[in-house]
Amino acid sequence: MPARKPRLHALRPLLAAAVLALGLGAIVTCRMASANDTQDYPAASLSAPTDQAALIARGKYLTTAADCMPCHTGPGNAPFSGGLMMHTPFGGLSTPNITPDKATGIGRWTDKQFYNALHYGISPGRNFLVFPKYLYPAMPYTSYTKLSYADVMAIKAYLDSLPPVHAPREPSTMSFPFNQRPVLLGWRLLFFNPGPMHMNPSWDEHMKNGAYLTVALGHCGECHTPRNMMEATIASKAFAGAPIDNLFAPNISSDKTYGVGGWSKADLIAYLHNDGNLVKGSPYGAMGDMTDHSTSKLPVSDIEDIADYLQHGTKPQVTPPAPAVADADASIARGKVLYMANCDGCHGKTGGGMPPHFVPDLAGNDSVTAEQPFNVIGAVLNGLGSWANPGPRMPAFGAEMNDQEIADITNYVRTAWGNKGAADATPALVMKLRGVGDLPPIANEASDKLGCPRVSPAGGHGTVANPGNKLLGIYQGVTQATLANRTRQLITAVRANNSSISDENLTNTLVAAYCPVLANTPDMSLSDKKSALKDFIASAQPLIKAH
Incomplete structure (x- = not known):
């Protein structure tokens, strides 16, 4: 997901809330889970297998259901070793290594520290010697807090069984003040209520399992529930649908008109487990990743339970379409x-x-x-x-x-x-x-690290307009011998389309086209790429002046 820079006026309420909550922090405490909170959970989640192999197998199943691997695996990296740059409204957030490497992963974490991370969103260590090291809610601990203790320990057992991978964490690019974790205290006090979900005691094991998989493990509400201006999910609108960059995660509540309550159960199971069908289409984008790596790997019986919960156990949400345009x-x-x-x-x-x-x-x-x-x-x-x-x-x-x-x-x-x-x-x-979704042909996390701008034919907030539409790949396969000629070709095309373009905007267009190619050049360090990009900008200036 491409990063979006928030405007200052849009951040003021969050800053104010953070300051207010910091002031209340001394007197407000988090609700702690009690032993009875999980009494109505599905039986399989309440006790960990005593056999180590069975415990690891349970942990692998839970980790798959939680879809942990895709987020904790960057491009070209070993599974679970981190390195994926997640784009948030407040900057880029890199995902950490969760293999048992003792230097760069979680190999030294105790059971209590691991439980605190998943249940309370707090990782080992301190900020400024006083504040706990709060996790950003891009890590869905707001959902994982509903996991049982036994299942959290099973997940840890599975992760501990993986080969350790030495993979230091990539630096994040969160903007100030959001790069200061203590600010998260305000958000947590306002919007985070740790503790398990409360099952309906009348539900059978299948409905309880479906609820547990959907809410705690699948964290479906993180994408399918609208968020407020402070990026917290709105509980009263659970599963009502929400925008995800240039896509929309639709209403999946039990409503028969606007949600999935009116789907046939077979269609819903096919969508989640079998890559869809010709009746209801197929998952794609983030949902496609979810089904590829998670729900398609689960037993069909689990998907049947999820379907039952969505269609009969959730509050129906009425989300009528917006009014039609005037013409x-x-x-x-x-x-x-x-x-x-x-x-x-x-x-x-x-x-x-x-x-x-x-x-x-x-x-x-x-x-x-x-x-x-x-x-x-x-x-x-x-x-x-x-x-x-x-x-x-x-x-x-x-x-x-x-x-x-x-x-x-x-x-x-x-x-x-x-x-x-x-x-x-x-x-x-x-x-x-x-502006949100259109990227150069090889734009990826490597180009994000180099700071390459986004490109769209029409421009837009935070993007560079590409006038020719067909020239985004002009630098593919470029060499030092051909670089200047291709730059001249692109300058000519841009000038022909927009004769009044400023030298600054023309430079931005050239950078947008060249930067991702440079970013994906092998055998170059990030610092060398940054230097090469500066050299490219300098060498382009005489060519721009000549045209």
Whole structure:
């Protein structure tokens, strides 16, 4: 997820809350869990296996259900050794090594320290000799706090059984004051209530298991629950759906109209366990990662329990679509023309997909008709990976369609074939989502470390506008001998598209195109790459002046 820099006025409430909570810290204490809190939990979670091999096996199962590995594995790194840069509204946060390495991992952590990390969000050590070392809630301890003690110890047993990997933590790039962990005390006092979830005693073991997997382990609410201005989930709107960068995690509550209460149980199980189907589509983006590495690896019986809990154990959330745009009819008509020209070859004239080639059905697809139009816009802008292997991938149209065209095609798809979505996509929203999700071809965590800017055809907050759309890869395979010529070519294309562009903005465009290529150059240290980028900027200035 690309990093977004928060504006100062948007941060003032959080700063004020932090100061207030720091003042209250001496008199406010966290609720401690009691022995009876878990009495209604599923039986399997209440006692750890006595056999070490069985304990490790239980821990592996829980770690898979919690989807720990993807977040704690950076590009090219060994599993669980950390190094993934997570992008938050307050800067980049690197994930730590959780292998049992004693120098850089958790090899020296005691059982109590590990439990405190998962249950209370506090890791070993102190800040400023006084404050506990609070974890950022990007680590979903707000959900893991609901795990039983026995299961936390099983997770630790599994992690302790892994090969230790020496992998020092990458530096985070959180902005001030959020890079100061004591500030988190304010957030915690306002929004963190440690302790287990309270099961309905009348639930059978299957419903309890589904609730436990969904809430405590799967931490589904972290993505599917709206957040307030301080990035805390809103409990009263649990599972009601929420934006995730340029996508939207839809309503998964039991509501039969807006949530998954009206899905067939078989479709929900297929979505979570079997990579979806042609009726309800397939998971992609962050949800695709979740199903690939977590729910698809669990027994089908567990997925049946999760489906039962979502469809019958959650509070129904009513999330009607937003009002349609003013020119909805005209937008839909234009979108239909665009759809027939670009999409019906795969998705069909009636949105029915393309069996047996696993192109998902757009008609009746809840992802398409979600409360907000993010998912259709994001898919059209940036494309999607292949839904099945082998199978076709969704191409990106962000370079070929302008913001109005993408809004039009979105409004058509959300309302055609009986779909109940609203024609609420606007060019302004498309432009905003370009800035969040559109990246150069090889932009990745390596380019994030180097500080490469994002690129989008239309620009947007925090992005560099790329006027040519086809030139993002112009530096691929570049050598020192060809670097100047390719730079001249890009400068010429930019000037032809925007003759009034300033030298500063032109420099930014060149950097945006070259930086990710440099970032992924092997056998160069980060400091060498930074020096090379400075040299590139300096060498580009005479070329800019000459054109």
